[in-house]
Amino acid sequence: MRRAQWQAALIAVAMVAVVGCASKQALTLKADETYFAEGKKALEKKRYLEAVEKFQQLVASYPGSTLVADAQYLLAEAYFRNADYVNAVFEYQRLVDSYPSSEWVDESQFQIAESYYRQRRRPELDQKETNDALVHFRLFLDDNPASPLVEQARQRIDECRGLLAHKLFLSGRLYQRQAHLDAATTLYQKLLQDFPDTSWYWEAVAALGEVAADKKDLLQARSRWEEVLRESHDEKLKARVQKQLAQIGTAAGE
Numbered sequence: 001m002r003r004a005q006w007q008a009a010l011i012a013v014a015m016v017a018v019v020g021c022a023s024k025q026a027l028t029l030k031a032d033e034t035y036f037a038e039g040k041k042a043l044e045k046k047r048y049l050e051a052v053e054k055f056q057q058l059v060a061s062y063p064g065s066t067l068v069a070d071a072q073y074l075l076a077e078a079y080f081r082n083a084d085y086v087n088a089v090f091e092y093q094r095l096v097d098s099y100p101s102s103e104w105v106d107e108s109q110f111q112i113a114e115s116y117y118r119q120r121r122r123p124e125l126d127q128k129e130t131n132d133a134l135v136h137f138r139l140f141l142d143d144n145p146a147s148p149l150v151e152q153a154r155q156r157i158d159e160c161r162g163l164l165a166h167k168l169f170l171s172g173r174l175y176q177r178q179a180h181l182d183a184a185t186t187l188y189q190k191l192l193q194d195f196p197d198t199s200w201y202w203e204a205v206a207a208l209g210e211v212a213a214d215k216k217d218l219l220q221a222r223s224r225w226e227e228v229l230r231e232s233h234d235e236k237l238k239a240r241v242q243k244q245l246a247q248i249g250t251a252a253g254e
Contacts, residue, residue, distance in 0.1 A: 032062040036071055043074060048082035051075075069095065073104040077110065078167050086113040106144045111151060113137040119155055123166040136159040154236055165195035181211050202232040218248050 030038075039054030055075035076091035092108040092115070099105070113136035119129040137153045137160070144150070170188035188204040188211070195201060209224030213224055225241040230239055 006248040032065040032067050036067045039071065039074060048078045050053055051078040069099040069102040069104065072099060073108060076108065076138050080111060080115060085118050088115045106147050108139045109143060110149045113140055117160065120163060123163055128163055129168050131159050131165050161195055162198045165198040169200045172207060172231055176207065176211060181214055185211055200230055202234055202237055206237060209244065213248060221248060244247050
């Protein structure tokens with residue numbers, strides 16, 4: 001009998017400990033509104049890591065909250081404003097996938113593209129992020145033709161295409177300087193085909209004239225350079241081409 005009483009006492013003590021622990025956890029878990037308000041305040045004060053922590057806690061602890069979609073968007077924004085674009089892309093995409101009816105979907109799609117755009121590199125380097133930005137800005141335009149962000153997306157597309165054209169031009173120029181003239185021609189022609197509306201188009205036409213001159217095809221060189229003089233609005237490029245035309249004229253005895 002005494003043993004039974006002792007066991008019952010132990011069980012009672014254990015139950016009190018469990019209840020006390022649960023009560024402590026309940027006290028430490030704040031309301032969703034509190035996490036949201038604290039996260040917004042941290043974001044406004046530019047305490048981005050703190051904002052990330054608050055919004056993450058809300059999203060993880062209150063998946064059914066009416067604030068969860070807003071918190072998910074602001075979580076992505078906190079990463080973006082802290083220039084952590086890799087995590088920003090992940091969190092914006094999570095909003096698009098998990099909360100497709102949210103009012104923040106179109107802004108998130110734009111910000112995914114913008115996050116890639118912010119990671120773009122110098123034209124001589126790999127352009128994966130530029131290509132990713134271009135793809136996502138185009139997706140944004142397809143999905144949100146009436147968005148107030150459309151014009152900015154179009155400007156970004158132009159900038160990305162200009163950077164990709166510049167990359168092609170530099171690659172062609174490298175082959176040209178190494179006397180790999182056929183490879184250079186292929187890249188310049190690809191630039192003409194894919195990026196005819198960029199400022200690098202006429203640079204590539206002029207470069208094709210140089211390649212033709214290097215191959216002793218002066219007729220082709222003249223044709224390319226005269227095209228630049230007729231159609232380009234780049235006065236510096238035209239002045240350079242004019243000198244090149246004069247040089248081949250002198251070489252031909254004109």
